[in-house]
Amino acid sequence: MVARAAEALTIKALIEALDPEVRAAIDDVDRTLIALALQQSPWDRLRSASRMAETLARIRDAIASQGG
Amino acid sequence: MPSHPKAADLPALLAALCEAGVEFIIVGGVAAVLQGAPITTTDLDIVHRRTPENVARLLDVLLKLDATMRYDLARRGLRPTAEMLAGRGQINLSTSLRSIDPLCQLDEGQGYDELLPHSVSVHDEGKLLHVLDLPTLIAAKTKAGRPKDRIVLPILVATLQERAKDKR
Numbered sequence: 001m002v003a004r005a006a007e008a009l010t011i012k013a014l015i016e017a018l019d020p021e022v023r024a025a026i027d028d029v030d031r032t033l034i035a036l037a038l039q040q041s042p043w044d045r046l047r048s049a050s051r052m053a054e055t056l057a058r059i060r061d062a063i064a065s066q067g068g
Numbered sequence: 069m070p071s072h073p074k075a076a077d078l079p080a081l082l083a084a085l086c087e088a089g090v091e092f093i094i095v096g097g098v099a100a101v102l103q104g105a106p107i108t109t110t111d112l113d114i115v116h117r118r119t120p121e122n123v124a125r126l127l128d129v130l131l132k133l134d135a136t137m138r139y140d141l142a143r144r145g146l147r148p149t150a151e152m153l154a155g156r157g158q159i160n161l162s163t164s165l166r167s168i169d170p171l172c173q174l175d176e177g178q179g180y181d182e183l184l185p186h187s188v189s190v191h192d193e194g195k196l197l198h199v200l201d202l203p204t205l206i207a208a209k210t211k212a213g214r215p216k217d218r219i220v221l222p223i224l225v226a227t228l229q230e231r232a233k234d235k236r
Contacts, residue, residue, distance in 0.1 A: 004235070
């Protein structure tokens, strides 16, 4: 109970330290993606992120090779 | 000058450090990903312990992975040294398993020993990782305030909120 209250206070303080633009963007985050990530193990999260970065790099390279 | 792959293999890079017994704390994007933030990242940022033994272990892994300075415009293939890793700065390296940035300190006075109490232990697949906790990561990125930090901050805060909900 006390730990939860302390955690809530920490989160509140972290949010208050953000500039208004960043703070406003918190409500726009797609939380289903977070829920999906939290269902995975930590190493599987890293593997997924690594594969995504690889895919993005390939797309970027393909666009660059076409003169885009 | 070695040609390193563009594709990220962060799990392999992390596993190589663990298997060599290097003491380090994962900071930056990988720390966020390991704690459930749905973001992508292409390099591994670590704060390593700067004892001579640990610096030697880290240097050994880096040299085995063919590490060279990433932002050497003259492309001389400069290697990291024990002196650099024992210092106070940040080293940006390219390796055969992609990019790694060993940071001697996250910020002034925030080395391995100071950050360890602000890390979480992640046990998974037989490996123990020390990962900078989300509140400290958010505070560090808020202070840094670079565009790349500002973009991920809402996602990190939302991840922290969702994790707090899960605990209830």
